[in-house]
Amino acid sequence: MKVGDALAAYRMERKMIVQERRQLYKQKESLERKMNATEGGRERYAEEAATLELSINNVSERFEENLKVLDQLTEQEAAVWNAEVARQQADVMEDAAIELGKLMEVAHRIAKGAIVPATDEKKLLEYSFELYQAAKSMGAIVQMQKKREKYDSMWNDEEEEEQEYDPEGKAYNAETDIGLPESMVEVSADASDTQE
Secondary structure, three states, X not given: OEHHHHHHHHHHHHHHHHHHHHHHHHHHHHHXXXXXXXXXXXXXXXXXXXXXXXXXXXXXXXXXXXXXXXXHHHHHHHHHHHHHHHHHHHHHHHHHHHHHHHHHHHHHHHHOOOEOOHHHHHHHHHHOHHHHHHHHHHHHHHHOOOOXXXXXXXXXXXXXXXXXXXXXXXXXXXXXXXXXXXXXXXXXXXXXXXXX
16 A cells, blocks of 8 residues: 555544544533433433443554554554655765866866867856866966867767656655555455345
């Protein structure tokens, strides 16, 4: 089952439990009014009050169990979400490191007096005017001393790969070993019995 589906199911169950608990508390208030308004009401309605109190305790336990499962699912969703964001950030950092390496290589080539494509020089200039100026100055000195090498562009061989990042989608569609709430399993079993 997907984490997002499980979260939706347990949230729906929690709403039903909250509604059930509200109804039970209203019944309890009504019963207390009856008990106080009727002579001998405490003894007369004692069994009904005890049954109602057990029902309230049962619903409260179900609510706490539901809350624990929701916490587990939320933690699992957050872990997958954070892993996807970290992957996205790592990819961006890797791309930046590759870009910086290329810029340094262009600066190195210029500094040793080589001929590099104008687009590569422009990228270096846009990155750092100071680095570009230093490389050009060193290159001018070297040019006077020897024959210049010619290089192809560092960026022409790349085809941009667009990666899609979807932390929310990854987190929602991650698999979980937590099944449906019992109330939903019973409903789906009843529905399949009526279809046959």
